[in-house]
Amino acid sequence: MRSSIGYLATLPDFLTWFATAAAMTGAFVLAYTLLTPWREFRLIRAGNAAAALSFTGTLTGYALVLCSIMRGAVSRADMLSWGLVGLAVQLLALLLARLIIGPGLRERMERGDLAAGIVLAGLSLACGLLNAATMTPDGTTAEP
Numbered sequence: 001m002r003s004s005i006g007y008l009a010t011l012p013d014f015l016t017w018f019a020t021a022a023a024m025t026g027a028f029v030l031a032y033t034l035l036t037p038w039r040e041f042r043l044i045r046a047g048n049a050a051a052a053l054s055f056t057g058t059l060t061g062y063a064l065v066l067c068s069i070m071r072g073a074v075s076r077a078d079m080l081s082w083g084l085v086g087l088a089v090q091l092l093a094l095l096l097a098r099l100i101i102g103p104g105l106r107e108r109m110e111r112g113d114l115a116a117g118i119v120l121a122g123l124s125l126a127c128g129l130l131n132a133a134t135m136t137p138d139g140t141t142a143e144p
Helices: 005-010 010-033 042-047 049-072 076-103 105-109 114-134
Strands: none
Touching: 010 042, 010 049, 010 076, 042 049, 049 076, 049 105, 049 114, 076 105, 076 114, 105 114
């Protein structure tokens, strides 16, 4: 039978990696909410389902990226570097969505247009999945 003390030996590593990921997620949320032309949290607090859905998809997309990075990162600096790349790609997904959905995205989100929220969430998740699949901090790549 293994001792529970052995499991706790990795607790400091867990805490620092988790804290780093939480801080990076916070930075992503800040950057994202500064770039959106609508007030995410105000809309969500008001019960706007489109805003809640798009934000959840965006946040999940970035979390997928961080998960992928942490599985291959050799250090926290490695994680930070790739995390910034992932952050930039996820923010590009917002710009892509604005091009695809077209003018009036702000108004559509503010009035709770679920179609706009679903497309934004879907693009963010798709970007996050592709981003996560191609992030290989250790230098390895999947063979075709």
